[in-house]
Amino acid sequence: MIRVGVDVGGTFTDLVLEEVEAGGRQRVFTHKVSSTIADQSIAVVRGVVELCAIAGVQPTQIDALFHGTTVATNIVIERNGAEVGMITTRGFRDILHMGRHKRPHNFSLQFDVPWQSSPLIKRRNRIVVDERILPPTGRVETALALDQVEAAAELFAERGLDAVVVGFLYSFLNPDHEMKAAEIVRRVLPDAFVCASCEVVNTIREYERFSTAAMNAYIGPKVARYLDNLKRRLAEAGVNAYVRIMQSNGGVTTVEQASRNPVGLLLSGPAGGVIGARWTGEACDQREIITIDIGGTSADISVIRNGELTIKNPRDTEVAYMPVLVPMIDIDAIGAGGGSIAYVDSGGAFRVGPKSAGAEPGPACYGKGGTLPTVTDAQVVLGRLDPEHFLGGGLHIDAALSEAAIKTHLADPMGLSVKDAALGVLKIINNTMALAIASNSVARGIDPRNYSLMAFGGAGPLHGVALGQIIAAKNVIAPLHPGITAAMGLLVTEPRYEFTRSSLTILQAGSEGDFAVANAAFDHLQAEAAAQLAADGFAHEGQRFERIAECRYVGQGFELRVAVPEGPFTAATAQEMARRFFVVHRTEYGHAFEDQAVQMVTLRVIGSSRSETLRLPVLEKGGRRNSSEAALYARPTTFDDGETIQTPRFDRMKLRAQDTVAGPAVIVQQNSTTIVPPGFVATVMKLGDLVIARTDGEA
Template identity: 65%
Template sequence: MIRVGVDVGGTFTDIVLERTQAAGEGDQQVVVTKVPSTPHDQSEGVTEGVLQVCKIAGVEPGDISVLFHGTTVATNMVIERNGAEVGMLTTKGFRDILHMARHKRPHNFSLQFDVPWQSKPLVKRRNRLPITERLMPPTGEIEVPMDEDEVYAAAELFKKRGLDAVIVGFLFSFLNDAHEKRAVEILREVMPDAYICASSEVVNVIREYERFSSTAMNAYIGPKTALYLNRLESRLRDNGISCPVRIMQSNGGISTVAQSATHPIGLLLSGPAGGVIGGKWTGEHCDTGNVITIDIGGTSADISVIQDGELRIKNPRDTEVAGLPVLAPMIDIDAIGAGGGSIAYIDEGGAFRVGPRSAGAVPGPACYGRGGTEPTVTDAQVALGRLDPERFLGGDLSIDKALAEKAIKENIADPLGMSVTEAALGILKIINNNMALAINANSVAKGIDPRSFSLMGFGGAGPLHAVALGEMIQAKAVISPLQPGITAAMGLLVTDLKYEYTRSVLQTLNDADDEALAKINAIADELVAEADAQLDSDGIHADARTYTKIMECRYLGQGFELRADMPLVPLTQANKSEVIDNFFNVHKETYGHAFRDQITEGVTLRVIASAQVDQLRLPSLEKGGRKDPKEALLYTKDTVFDDGQPTATPRYDREKLLAEDTISGPAIITQHNSTTIVPPKFTATVLGHGDIRIERA
């Protein structure tokens, strides 16, 4: 079997190929590579990278069994606001729900704050048309039948305006979706080429603003996401790659192209999610379940926490993208504009700043020689001698130290009256402090003590900053994965197929009688049936399927919910207390207290269906146990560390290191896709599968 993982970043596209034989028929082969990303059309870079890794591995593209893909297409569309022109049908009287939202100011004490759902709406007001219809809670009975003539008229108007997508969001449709379904039928009849979806199909849960916003987001990114996925499959086929394609989801699972095209909001954290999965997998190899991951690429740094070997999933109230709520399950990841391409500059007030603006893949850092003239974090690393021109990406990409120094001198050093070395160290100090603050916001601010966690830095720039960041947050140790620059792509090959289905229940659990529990069980059965239908279409055998049931609960009268595990068996009077106790425990962990004498209300039922796929396996390294092994030594070159003085620093070839080898700092460990820095007074130890742990000597 040949499996390929492809992760697209802002600057580079990372590819890993795994070839395995049947048991007893030979060794496993793992090949990795990187190619420049192609922002104008990511599918070009993906295809080029797949063909390149096949050539390196000596395999035919047509022999690939399955391709796994993490993409930023959906995320970039929202951030750049270049999605589809969307129309909306909604209940008469509720046309402005998307404008009013929750009447919350994004920044309470700012006079210049921006309200993204008003300044850059996903659906313009002129394209939000009211329809006569009304359902009534709590049963969803029809109070006012839907006026189909109004729906036909609205559809004709949308067609005349040339809209790409239309959503239907009616009040209380999570209780009865009959009106939404009929409106969708009419829209598809009149606008067969438009991207159409109903809120009950996308997020069938309570809260009209969040439901409408999530559905609008799905339609806003839907047409271009579907076009990209179809173009990708077509481009791959044209190059002889006809294998199934699986897409990374924000919840840490993978899905099919068809499912991703109809529910693209599940892709909004597709890129970063692969890195967290890869970090969890690497932590298992390093015998640690407590890991803080930071994925530093060319444009951004993505931060997450893995506690006791488990991923953290965001609470529904926190799942937003670009300031807009998205009711889709997401791994708890914080992203900031900090990466190798982050640009250093002096602002209008004379302050020295770095990021969030990035040089990206084009033109890239000044040292790339592609026309960039502004200094970046990568330029600072080059100027300090921490990245060598002859070893950068194994020599595949040429860099020019003189160009890096020139950019820093002209834009930072001369205006501030400092040397190039001082300016370069300043760039790194600023960017590291920005990232350390973000790490603390994702850990300390959420009750995590970094002193009992290892910091894992990956992405092309991760191991360059990891030790400095580990010192700032007082992490127990620092880990540089086996293939830092490809960790997110490798995470794609250790991810399970996963789908989530939700339905509102709105039932207090303490006094729930047998009839109420029977309704909850019936909803759970319906969600499992939906999951089974999807897994059937994926060809997953029934024995390979696993299910998890979650009840999103709150105290009666509370504003938002927390996820509490449910038993897999049907709820009964005897076991409903398990859900209540689980809610109390999660509330205690999240907020530091739990009121165990209060009434618990179940709001949303969630069924997670998954199926394991073949996992990427790494061979164990041969045992070395050497100290500063000469066999791996490449050469020695002056490098500047925090003291500002050039220091003779040996370079080691990571591919020649063996298990239990130790390297004393200062040292730089090079490989094709990344560079690991071991500063003075630190020691690096090679672990059993090739990962490196760095600790104070």
């Protein structure tokens, strides 16, 4: 069995290959190549072929390939999606324009309102038709005008639109009109990307439902083309394995399902990193973790509580200020990475990011034409990155180019030495990241002193200890392969689908009829999830189902996710649900009103299936301190306090379990470099992960 994980970032594409032979012998190989922004599949396939050569296997031998991609996210950020048409209920043409009558920043007169200035669907392409379904039963008040739907579809055909959304007012109660309209559009426009809102997210709230469906159609054609290109290029390279795509909810899906509902891929890229971080935490016996994935372009932050991923509440699931009602791991991305450009702004302020040098031209030290100083250039100037060990020597870096870039654009304009300017770059970027970590932890009632900070991504271990000090984390963890933790996370995930249905019930006052409706809805949703898993080839025996209800106080605007007890939904279940809601509300907001009525709004069934997971060999026990076998050489290295010290380098691949490396030290490997400052010690765990803490026991 050979499985490959591929994660695409803005600068590098990371790969891991696991081979398990018949006798149980297992080998793991890693690789990293520059991303190809115009078409990510080019770098993906090139990396797979090169990785196979490194592992000594043929591409035809690969059994499964798991892929995390930023294609969907990039389309939204760059606003280069499809021209979309919409067919909607008469009188509700401008729902997407009005939204919730809220501005992203209430007190800013200049702030852009993106759903109005850059709408996913232009007003001229939103066509209304006669139809009306009424609550609470979903009865038909006005029949769907089929001729008007056909005329709208023909108009879209004349305009050459790439995608069409059908969104009617109460389709979550009765999807019949939407499905009939979608069928007509598919007949008239057989080559267009067509979706009905009930197929994308079948829940209450027309603005959020329409916006999610619009996003699905906006990114749909390009994502589908990308996935088609990926499968074609893989086949041409001899890779005939089944392919699975990482979703925003932390599960994987098929290429076909991802092509139909690409809106589920909007956090595909960073999700794999959080999954890999949880798996690494388990190996280090750490269940309370703050994760930060620092790549070349961005830093992605998340929190793992008691070994569980944090899933965003529905009110927070948005991309580029557009509401997207699909389940997402709670990840906050900021523009801070190794490629972040440092500059002096027009007011004379010293700034770093969010603009990045990316993969092309990259930092100045890459010698690919980049002349602006970046965070990576600052690390090079301070002696923290050695040319012969950068990507295992696979990418040449020139320290003279880094020094020239910092001197020209930072040091000379501000009257600083090159060293002080480089230290300034790191201080600014570290504090930017620390503030983002605080907003995702302290601001939510999480005390970082009780959490490990896991810093990964190619640049993560370079910043990990500095960030740990700023936020006062318990300790810092550098995974075995920091640069490819997201790719490794792809090999420890499982298929995961979520199906929803709105069903409004006041828990403390529900009737037997209300509970019967809830039971019927849960049964229907579980059958949908089971059918999808079966269609993907997962046997019934391995399928698992979790029930979630999104609840709120009566009159509240948005809900919180609450786990539903097993068994039939009864009056006792409803009371337990209310109690659980109070606990979740208190955890989220610090208080709960236990004398108030709780309303269940949306029912959700999560279907998953057991799958193979990555297994790493346990290291041979060492117990050595600053092992001479792993020692390489020593070079001058400048630390955050400005002191330059002759600092030894250690080969991480030669360290054993329970070895310790006392700072000052630099631990090098193919896909990352770990900094251990003076006063800190790194301890090697059983699988090779590093736990770094102060010598006095404090991070």
